Amino acid sequence: MDHFDVAVIGLGVLGSAAAYQAALRGKKVVAFEQFELGHVHGASHDTSRIVRTANAAPQYVSLAKSAYKDWADLEKATDQKLLTITGGVIFFPKGASPPHVDFTTSLDAKNVPYEVLDSKEVNKRWPQFNIPDTVETVYTADTGIAHAAKTVLAMQSLARTNGAILKEHTRVNRVVPKKSGSDVMIETSKGQFHAAKIHPRHRRMDEQAPLSP
Numbered sequence: 415m416d417h418f419d420v421a422v423i424g425l426g427v428l429g430s431a432a433a434y435q436a437a438l439r440g441k442k443v444v445a446f447e448q449f450e451l452g453h454v455h456g457a458s459h460d461t462s463r464i465v466r467t468a469n470a471a472p473q474y475v476s477l478a479k480s481a482y483k484d485w486a487d488l489e490k491a492t493d494q495k496l497l498t499i500t501g502g503v504i505f506f507p508k509g510a511s512p513p514h515v516d517f518t519t520s521l522d523a524k525n526v527p528y529e530v531l532d533s534k535e536v537n538k539r540w541p542q543f544n545i546p547d548t549v550e551t552v553y554t555a556d557t558g559i560a561h562a563a564k565t566v567l568a569m570q571s572l573a574r575t576n577g578a579i580l581k582e583h584t585r586v587n588r589v590v591p592k593k594s595g596s597d598v599m600i601e602t603s604k605g606q607f608h609a610a611k612i613h614p615r616h617r618r619m620d621e622q623a624p625l626s627p
């Protein structure tokens with residue numbers, strides 16, 4: 415029976431990225447997707463997802479900042495445009511939670527430029543909006559739109575190019591840690607596999623706990 419360094423469960427954007435990055439680092443990777451690759455039953459299909467640094471928590475601002483280099487690397491590796499920078503606004507009606515100051519404090523802490531705009535300025539710059547004067551707006555120039563489905567397919571393709579085995583129509587039914595703590599057994603609709611690590615790590619690896627649908 416084949417042994418793998420890393421087993422990935424689910425090939426949405428996170429699993430596809432994990433499979434690609436692990437394979438890129440020379441790991442022997444197997445990944446399981448219950449449906450066909452490129453299916454539309456999860457959260458990662460379709461054309462657009464917002465990418466931005468603006469966030470109420472500074473640690474997420476840091477993570478988002480570092481992701482721009484990964485987007486550039488991915489675009490270079492695939493010779494495809496996956497991220498389009500447009501600039502973006504977040505509207506904060508009076509009493510919004512979290513308030514706009516949480517966002518600006520996080521952006522300040524991580525040296526990300528932004529503008530706080532009043533409704534007059536917003537309506538002037540973007541006449542398609544007609545926001546009331548009780549709304550405050552944070553504008554960040556680094557906001558953009560990622561092409562979700564293309565990105566997922568690109569990472570799956572690169573994962574394969576780097577040696578990962580991607581198994582579609584293969585549902586993981588159970589994940590069982592070995593008693594010694596070394597290997598994990600992954601029970602799928604197409605047989606058993608063994609790997610040193612699995613992604614996602616947060617899933618319960620309890621013999622009694624089948625994965626929920």
Ligand SMILES: Cc1cc2nc3c(=O)[nH]c(=O)nc-3n(C[C@H](O)[C@H](O)[C@H](O)COP(=O)(O)OP(=O)(O)OC[C@H]3O[C@@H](n4cnc5c(N)ncnc54)[C@H](O)[C@@H]3O)c2cc1C
Pocket residue numbers: 423424425426427428429446447448449455456457458459462463464465584585586587625627
């Ligand atoms: C309408 C919408 C708009 C969004 N907008 C944004 C946005 O603008 N910006 C942003 O950053 N985020 C946005 N998100 C969130 C973002 O899209 C998701 O966080 C992301 O796609 C989650 O990816 P995932 O890989 O974790 O999950 P999924 O894409 O759902 O992938 C999970 C995969 O695991 C497979 N799977 C599950 N169980 C098993 C099993 N037992 N065996 C085998 N395979 C299994 C599923 O079939 C699926 O393919 C949005 C989400 C939605 C739905």
